[in-house]
Ligand code: BES
């Protein structure tokens with residue numbers, strides 16, 4: 001897609017469509033009021049008659065308007081003026097882009113908002129890019145068509161660069177999540193990482209099964225035993241921060257989670273190709289920070305395996321020895337994510353990283369606690385968690401912290417080993433999973449983000465397609481931009 005900023009006035013813009021925004025509680029301003037004047041008050045007239053939908057992300061198209069050069073004006077509701085932040089900007093741009101990309105278009109120009117913050121500018125560009133990419137990877141007749149040319153007004157050159165890089169990263173995450181498990185499996189995911197390494201200059205190291213054995217990754221290897229596909233651990237390095245300490249991004253990459261011998265019911269298994277969303281997010285964020293050449297040191301650690309039921313599958317009651325020497329009694333093979341992450345976190349710790357964020361579709365319990373749209377934060381370091389939560393708030397992505405009281409530790413004590421891979425019963429399941437992970441970070445400041453809910457959408461929203469969502473990519477790139 002050809003993407004550029006424009007200073008052309010909206011009325012004179014030759015395009016298939018121009019996009020303007022209206023708040024539901026404040027007068028027309030900026031480009032919207034310019035367009036209104038050029039069209040002889042048409043927008044105000046329609047607003048007065050309540051013929052324009054002004055609620056957040058609602059869209060109305062005005063075809064063949066007199067007074068502007070474009071063939072169509074798409075009006076998108078921006079919601080209330082007071083809540084108009086970077087998140088609202090992303091959603092409005094994505095909603096407009098989704099509405100317009102239902103058929104092929106040569107040129108669409110965005111004129112959203114007025115006096116935009118730089119974060120809003122980036123998010124408009126990113127939202128416009130995400131909204132026009134569908135999830136119809138294998139449908140012969142596509143229902144979404146990226147615009148041949150996209151112009152965005154009211155944004156700086158830097159915002160175009162950052163926004164398009166972030167938009168590409170969100171779309172990469174979505175694609176990797178939406179691909180079937182027969183296309184994205186540990187080896188092919190590692191190939192994707194290597195290809196991104198070649199394109200961006202990231203250094204990519206891939207550990208195959210013999211290397212994982214040599215590195216004593218006993219927990220990750222146990223999960224992989226039931227699968228005919230070998231596991232991988234991918235290490236992606238971005239080193240542009242000189243002597244600065246290194247931050248680790250750790251991702252859960254279960255490319256298909258059948259539950260193993262603790263087999264999932266069919267209904268719960270349907271979307272388990274998406275159990276690698278954490279891994280996809282880490283890879284996409286690494287791609288973005290390398291493209292933007294952020295002056296920081298970040299390493300991505302991506303643990304990749306299938307969780308299957310083959311003849312050599314790990315069993316309930318098995319005792320595993322993780323890379324850090326701790327022994328784990330397996331009481332449910334469907335609690336596989338924490339096993340894979342145990343070793344992946346240990347690798348990061350052994351590299352001497354200064355801080356860790358892990359991203360994982362770890363528990364259904366987190367979805368029970370917080371619902372489908374909110375990610376759970378759990379930490380051993382409050383200020384690190386606060387930093388992440390505030391970056392998410394800046395971007396309008398929803399996160400909420402869950403407690404990590406010591407009393408939960410009782411629940412993961414095991415009969416014949418150091419720890420067990422499930423809590424006692426289902427209560428507090430998101431937290432007992434995090435408590436398990438905490439055993440493997442060796443006191444390094446760490447925040448665990450459970451994205452089981454928001455990483456995959458089963459229902460569409462006006463601004464978001466069904467399927468992989470790319471949640472938290474924007475937040476993480478924003479966090480790392482100000483690091
Ligand atoms: N991948 C699942 C968690 C999940 C559930 C992600 C729903 C996305 C949507 C994870 O591996 C899992 O199966 N967790 C179990 C843990 C339990 C056995 C202790 C769960 O949540 O039921």
Ligand code: MN
Nearest residue numbers: 257334335336
């Ligand atoms: Mn599972």
Ligand code: ZN
Nearest residue numbers: 254257275337
């Ligand atoms: Zn899983």
